[in-house]
Amino acid sequence: MLLSISPPPKLFDIDAIPVFDYSIITNRDFWVVPENCNDTDFEKFLYNINMENNVYVGSRGCPYQCAFCVEGNLKQKHRMRSPEKIYFDLRSLLQNTKSKLIIFGDDTFTASKTRVFEMCKIINQLRKEFDFVWFAEGRVNVLAKNPELIRTMAQAGMLVLQVGIESGSQQVLDAQNKRITVEEIKTTFAEIGKLKDLDIRITGNLILGGTAETAETLQESLEFIKELYKLSDFNAQINYSYLVPFKGTPIGDNPDKYDVTVLNDNFEMDMHQFAEIICHSKSVTHKQLSAYYSKYQTELFHFFQRNIFYFEKQKIDNRILSDRKLQRKYAIPNDMAPWTRTIYSYQTFSSYYDLFDKKFIIKDTQNVNLDMYPIRVWEIDYDFQNNYYLFDNLKNEEIIIDGNDIFLWEIADGQHTIREILQDKNSPFKNNLSQQIIELALNFYKKMYENFALVFSEI
Numbered sequence: 001m002l003l004s005i006s007p008p009p010k011l012f013d014i015d016a017i018p019v020f021d022y023s024i025i026t027n028r029d030f031w032v033v034p035e036n037c038n039d040t041d042f043e044k045f046l047y048n049i050n051m052e053n054n055v056y057v058g059s060r061g062c063p064y065q066c067a068f069c070v071e072g073n074l075k076q077k078h079r080m081r082s083p084e085k086i087y088f089d090l091r092s093l094l095q096n097t098k099s100k101l102i103i104f105g106d107d108t109f110t111a112s113k114t115r116v117f118e119m120c121k122i123i124n125q126l127r128k129e130f131d132f133v134w135f136a137e138g139r140v141n142v143l144a145k146n147p148e149l150i151r152t153m154a155q156a157g158m159l160v161l162q163v164g165i166e167s168g169s170q171q172v173l174d175a176q177n178k179r180i181t182v183e184e185i186k187t188t189f190a191e192i193g194k195l196k197d198l199d200i201r202i203t204g205n206l207i208l209g210g211t212a213e214t215a216e217t218l219q220e221s222l223e224f225i226k227e228l229y230k231l232s233d234f235n236a237q238i239n240y241s242y243l244v245p246f247k248g249t250p251i252g253d254n255p256d257k258y259d260v261t262v263l264n265d266n267f268e269m270d271m272h273q274f275a276e277i278i279c280h281s282k283s284v285t286h287k288q289l290s291a292y293y294s295k296y297q298t299e300l301f302h303f304f305q306r307n308i309f310y311f312e313k314q315k316i317d318n319r320i321l322s323d324r325k326l327q328r329k330y331a332i333p334n335d336m337a338p339w340t341r342t343i344y345s346y347q348t349f350s351s352y353y354d355l356f357d358k359k360f361i362i363k364d365t366q367n368v369n370l371d372m373y374p375i376r377v378w379e380i381d382y383d384f385q386n387n388y389y390l391f392d393n394l395k396n397e398e399i400i401i402d403g404n405d406i407f408l409w410e411i412a413d414g415q416h417t418i419r420e421i422l423q424d425k426n427s428p429f430k431n432n433l434s435q436q437i438i439e440l441a442l443n444f445y446k447k448m449y450e451n452f453a454l455v456f457s458e459i
């Protein structure tokens with residue numbers, strides 16, 4: 001028997017859809033619950049469903065036509081739901097799902113400047129009633145011309161702004177009809193770097209191996225990413241992947257015209273293929289492209305790591321503690337927290353920052369005094385040959401603990417205040433407790449703190 005299914009009618013007026021009723025998500029009557037699922041399991045399941053149901057789309061389609069993109073090349077126009085309807089949709093979503101992170105799935109949230117202001121207005125209204133943050137996608141041509149939009153969105157709770165970078169080569173951008181400039185990308189990232197008073201990060205995506213790509217443009221993009229990291233003051237997460245020649249896009253439909261060799265025509269049947277090279281420009285080989293991908297991975301990870309490790313400890317602490325708070329409060333995933341991900345590449349740092357959750361741990365060294373308890377955080381091997389302790393800090397510098405500092409280090413187990421340590425019967429300083437000695441001890445402990453080796457406790 002042959003079944004024929006007529007395509008669903010095209011949805012032109014998205015404002016004609018009634019306000020979404022998210023209460024059905026938590027209503028047991030709408031679920032087929034297996035017999036062996038008890039109430040607790042069902043509640044857990046609902047909780048997870050709630051946390052996942054946080055994607056909201058307030059407009060369909062996109063007014064641009066990038067040559068690699070499906071959305072921009074759909075026949076239907078860019079259509080926007082009215083802010084009034086969106087207000088009530090979001091209200092229902094926030095009320096019923098308890099989500100605290102809204103992902104705006106609009107292809108270009110920033111398609112129009114007026115629209116962004118209207119959206120921020122309703123979001124601000126909702127934020128008076130609900131505690132949530134959000135993610136949205138923008139276009140750098142709009143953002144670079146109207147940088148005030150970034151501040152407005154950040155002030156309205158936008159935590160992550162995602163933009164398409166695609167390439168660091170203007171030649172590649174133009175060949176793919178991206179209609180943005182490298183200068184606009186730089187301006188947008190620099191704006192993020194300037195917003196020091198607001199917690200906002202930017203995510204940028206690049207496509208490797210598409211039209212007009214050469215070994216030189218791949219190298220250009222690699223250097224460009226480093227520049228963007230710096231401009232954003234490292235409040236950036238930059239992702240890159242190979243071009244996927246989707247059917248319905250100008251490149252997918254006319255690869256030859258776009259200088260692209262497609263290696264596997266059946267890729268749409270296998271999502272796993274997207275991590276592989278499916279096509280490449282005729283000016284770069286499969287081998288070159290794959291080698292560049294590995295180069296990006298190693299070089300960029302180390303570049304990011306090297307740079308953030310050189311920031312002041314206070315800055316690293318603030319960023320990690322803020323990420324941890326956001327993770328707990330709004331269920332922000334780790335891939336939105338590039339600093340945490342990088343610092344936690346050293347496993348021990350996760351437990352180091354666990355300590356900071358405890359109220360009695362001092363978060364900076366400004367107020368450290370003799371009545372505080374220093375606590376060694378790591379076990380460091382003693383070098384018997386040279387009579388010192390030695391470790392490498394995050395900046396890869398060697399830190400040596402020798403002479404009388406060895407006593408200060410070994411006794412710092414959180415059981416004694418600095419005053420008690422200096423007066424201890426085994427203390428080399430007990431007969432000479434001058435101001436100078438006190439300063440030396442405090443400075444030693446502060447130095448260990450600055451090198452992530454020690455914390456101070458108030459009790």
Ligand code: SF4
Nearest residue numbers: 062064066069072107
């Ligand atoms: S890549 Fe973005 S801007 Fe370009 S067509 Fe697709 S959705 Fe629109």
